[in-house]
Amino acid sequence: MAFFVRFWGTRGSIPTPGRTTNKYGGNTSCVEIRVDDTLFVCDGGTGLRELGVDLLRRDMPNITAHFLFSHMHWDHIQGFPFFTPAYIPVNTCNIYGTSAGDHRFHSLLSGQMRSDYFPVDFSELRSHILATDLDDGKRPIDGVRVRWFEQRHPGSSYAYSLEKNGVKVVYATDNEIDLTLAKTFDEIQSDLEKQREVPETLVEFVRGADLLIADAQYTDLEYPKHVGWGHPRATTVVDLAVLAGVKQLALFHHDPMHSDADVEAIVQQCRARARLFGSPLFTFAAREGLELKLE
């Protein structure tokens, strides 16, 4: 048994095609997680289109995709109308809510395909698109335990933890952890090198993850101008990962203003911070086309 994690879209907010983002990619959030034959899709940003194309090339009689949406902001759902498998009758897309009976995401997802926005109505998708829920983590999906955690983001967002046979992957994007810290913003600004006190509930949710995929949109310098926008400092995410004993941290949801060189500079800052705390944490930037195997 192994987890295969592949990044199809790593950019935050808006697609950023172009030469300066060629390495880490310009598509918005979409991560494929395969556990044996079970396919999870974390978010349906523009990267989802290429995932759909790739799935059709694989030798699969039918496709069942379990969609875990962090939230419904554009950059996390825009790829869905272009997800070709959703148009083919033999396939199934399960759209999960968090608590029992929560079908909000299914409802909101269909809204973006109303005729005012898109030429094909949601009802015209020929695959089985089912509204279901995680029942607060009590219902395993093909033996994979899926739990969720409510995050700090305008309109709210959710992190997901997937676990099976001792392997744990956490997908946690669009979370302004900095607004949930024990100390005030001003107190932190006066000593940026000091480890930040991340809420224990979040640390516990992430604890021991083999891989944490986390929103790391801003640098320490940028963040003061973006307080309340819903995204954290990359350095705060490092603190979370260190406190939770995470093995690998994938910096995700790259700022649309960041070039490949900017992303690489953030990786270096984050690695230096982990070293400062004596942590063996390995940090890298998520990039399109990168696939990890965890076992």
Next chain:
Amino acid sequence: MLRWPSPFRQSALASQCVPRYARTELLRIARHQKTPMSHEPEQSGWHTEEAEIPLLQAMPFSRPHVLQQIRGPGSPAILELSGESLVLGRSPETDIHIPSPSLSRTHMRLERYQGTYRVIDLDSSNGVYLNEIRVHSAVLRDGDTLQLGNAVFIYHEGK
């Protein structure tokens, strides 16, 4: 003599690499360009009748994708990549043979993917590292560093 923008000043040898469909496309472009744009001066030299011949002999830049081996047995070496699929490993039967005990017999496959190459770890013992990250697979970009056992490569994307 004709004046062509520098990318089209290519050797006759290079022009042999232009596939038939591309030659047709170049001819189409040449014919299209015979009509000067209204804002372009006619004496620019871009749109003369004779221009078609050197254009057909020319080709766009063609530089192969390359793995530059900078460490390990056989280094330094320049390995040009061609074909849809290549296997790299310790076995002499692989397409790219690296005689090192730190590599598996068939260690990694390179596949053509969207104009570049994608690498896939073939369940090797020591793994495939892309810029320090142990990967199962990855789409290569210019300047990437690959490490397989004690062999280290830099990928140079062709054009």
